[in-house]
Amino acid sequence: MAFLWIPFFIALHFSTAVESSHCAVNGFPIVRNISEIPQDNYGRQGLSHITVAGSALHGFKEIEVWLQTFAPGARTPIHRHSCEEIFVVLKGSGTLYLASNSHKNYPGSPQEFPIFKNSTFFVPVNDAHQVWNTNEHEDLQVLVVISRPPVKVFIYGDWNMPHTATRLKFPYYWDEACYQTSPTKDEL
Amino acid sequence: MAFLWIPFFIALHFSTAVESSHCAVNGFPIVRNISEIPQDNYGRQGLSHITVAGSALHGFKEIEVWLQTFAPGARTPIHRHSCEEIFVVLKGSGTLYLASNSHKNYPGSPQEFPIFKNSTFFVPVNDAHQVWNTNEHEDLQVLVVISRPPVKVFIYGDWNMPHTATRLKFPYYWDEACYQTSPTKDEL
Structure with a gap:
């Protein structure tokens, strides 16, 4: 009955091939x-x-560098990360919600x-924030630049969640498939 | 004759005011x-x-992050730098000239x-390169992202200039006016 495994191995072969071409760390x-x-x-x-x-x-x-498009009403989770982050708005408009670090236990x-087309904005390191397409009529498209990749995101359930109760999401959704294939690197 | 100095001091005052609002490191x-x-x-x-x-x-x-627009025929110098550099082409088209490190004494x-609208390209660390708007009919506009700012640029006179004969330009033109006002930071 070994021939029953053949489709499985074929599927495995193609899956591996797709992944290796997608996760092209070397070259x-x-x-x-x-x-x-x-x-x-990525499920969002x-x-x-x-x-x-x-x-x-x-x-x-x-x-x-990421290119992200948010349909009307779409938004990031409330989150923070210890890297620099700079946005350039290519299309549409929306709202940046930002809780600057006020030395409380939670963002508040x-x-x-x-935010609007042809604007740039940045998020101070470790400040909790959320980008939301609050324009009901148009997509919001942004170029996002971060330092210290891959990003390590701490996610808040709401603005009153204590910093210490946040959930670390690492590797983040778009890195998960390829993270195991990356070469060993120093912790940043 | 001290009153002759008054216009000088007024000019100095305005110069300082303009510089401090432009070079807004703190806030x-x-x-x-x-x-x-x-x-x-910047003279280019x-x-x-x-x-x-x-x-x-x-x-x-x-x-x-920089936004650069090259008129038809405009180009960067041939140069290299020890940072990562990623481009996103927003408008127009052109040519990237890139001499990958082949362990010679000069780029060759x-x-x-x-390169073309809606393309992205990168420059491997320390490879000599030049971005040139070779499209005679249209501006080339790119978003440029670099790491390890401010950029330290080594400039070649031509592709056969030895790496060791290049000229370091630091701070680069767009940083010169503000470099002295930046806070002390660790050498990267």
Whole structure:
């Protein structure tokens, strides 16, 4: 009955082939067409995420660039991370919610910052924040630049959750498939 | 005759005021309109450079983002730097000239890579390269992301100049005005 395993091995073979071409840490083209880079929502409704240049996927050690599109109403979780993060808004508008570190045990009520096409904004290191497409009529598209990849995200259930009760999500969704294939590197 | 000095002191006062508002290392808005950020060509013909998020200007320590527009025919010098560098092409097309490190004493003839709207490309650390708007009919606009700011650029006179004969340009043109005002930081 060994022949019953054949489809399984064929499936395994193709799965491995797809993964190795996707997670191309060792060698990938100098120039790539962003339209041809895979996008996914990683289970987050209304999100389209493209890793333009990544640590786990492409071997960058110091910076990472994402292209993210949020459908109307779509948003990030409330989260923080200990890296620098800079956004450039390519399309649409929305709101940045930001709770600057006020030495409390939890973020507390965030400040609201309108963000808009051709604006840039940044998130201070370790400040809890959330990016939300609050424009009902248009997608929000942003280029995101982070340092110290791959990103280590601490997620809050709400703005009153103690910093110490947050959940670490590492590797993050878009790095999970490729993280195991990345070479050993120093902890940053 | 002391009154002759008055215009000098007035000029000095305004110069200092302008510089301090431009070089806002300590505190600048979370969200900024890129259209309102100063642009300059820094003496490089056909270039428009905007520091979207900078080390010397804004206090970032790990990443820097520039928006650069090259008129037809405009180009960077042939240069190298020991940081990661990722480009996203927003408009136009052109050519990346890249001499991968082949363990020679000089870069040698570069490879040519066509770059185009909605493409991304990267420059391997320390490889000599040049970005050139070789499209005669359209501006080339790129977002540039670098690590380890502020950038330390080694400039080649041509592709056959020995690596050891290159000229270090530090601080680079767009950082010069503000570099002295940045806080002391560790050498990266």
